[in-house]
Amino acid sequence: MIIGVLAVQGAFIEHRNMLDMLGVNSMEIRNKMDLSKSFDGIILPGGESTVMGKLLCDLDMIDDIRQYISKGMPVFGTCAGMILLAKTIVNSPMKHLGTMDISVVRNAYGRQLGSFNAVASFHGEGEKQIPMPFIRAPYIESVGEDVNVLSRINGRIVAAQQGRQLVTSFHPELTKDPLVHRHFLKLVKDYLQ
Ligand code: GLN
Numbered sequence: 001m002i003i004g005v006l007a008v009q010g011a012f013i014e015h016r017n018m019l020d021m022l023g024v025n026s027m028e029i030r031n032k033m034d035l036s037k038s039f040d041g042i043i044l045p046g047g048e049s050t051v052m053g054k055l056l057c058d059l060d061m062i063d064d065i066r067q068y069i070s071k072g073m074p075v076f077g078t079c080a081g082m083i084l085l086a087k088t089i090v091n092s093p094m095k096h097l098g099t100m101d102i103s104v105v106r107n108a109y110g111r112q113l114g115s116f117n118a119v120a121s122f123h124g125e126g127e128k129q130i131p132m133p134f135i136r137a138p139y140i141e142s143v144g145e146d147v148n149v150l151s152r153i154n155g156r157i158v159a160a161q162q163g164r165q166l167v168t169s170f171h172p173e174l175t176k177d178p179l180v181h182r183h184f185l186k187l188v189k190d191y192l193q
Contacts (some may be wrong), residue, residue, distance in 0.1 A: 001188055004029045004039035006065075007053040010047020012081060014173040018181050029091065041188040044081030046135065046171055049106070052080055053096040054087045069099045074164035074187040076180075082167035083138055084161040090141055100165045101144025108139045108156075118170075122159060123150045124183035132158065132170035132175055139169050164191060 003019055005012045007028035011088035019026045027039060040175040042065065044052075069075050069085075077085045077100075084096040088103040107114065114136045122130045132153070143149060151159035151168070158169040159180070164187045171178035 002039045003041045009052050010045045012045045015043045018173045044077040044084050046079035049080040049083035066097050069136045074191050076184040077167045100162050104138045106138050120153050130179050131175045133174045134170050137169045139172045
């Protein structure tokens with residue numbers, strides 16, 4: 001198994017480190033050529049969704065990635081990565097990949113509370129409390145009927161899944177808890193079988 005981590009901008013190294021820790025091979029996806037290499041799942045990291053979205057268009061990568069996802073390849077978007085996947089960005093006219101039936105609010109926690117740490121339940125395989133670092137985070141305002149909510153904080157949705165698309169508002173890759181990555185890798189294993 002090899003996981004492609006989008007590496008045009010943002011916190012991709014931290015995802016690779018987490019995958020290393022789990023003994024899983026990864027590669028960086030930096031350009032269109034990299035997209036023709038062999039990988040079994042995609043991670044879209046945190047960073048700045050506007051910048052990443054623009055780079056995906058400028059580098060002519062956005063249609064290819066959308067197609068991989070439409071064909072069922074597992075994808076895990078954290079924070080800005082989640083915004084890239086969202087069908088609707090409530091407070092922006094932009095849409096990037098738009099493959100997941102969620103409406104997200106960018107920078108949803110305001111300036112003061114923009115970054116914080118929480119511990120809350122994640123419903124992956126069973127339910128477990130995990131650490132959740134938020135950095136100028138979005139949250140999910142509403143989800144379509146095919147979307148499962150995996151975590152809420154103060155009633156707001158911060159993790160969700162639709163088929164093999166997994167998203168979190170927070171950054172599990174900045175913690176030592178591999179639960180969310182393990183959950184994603186299980187989706188990749190199912191996909192490969
Ligand atoms: N605020 C960023 C955005 O809108 C996301 C922040 C993050 O990925 N940590 O793209």
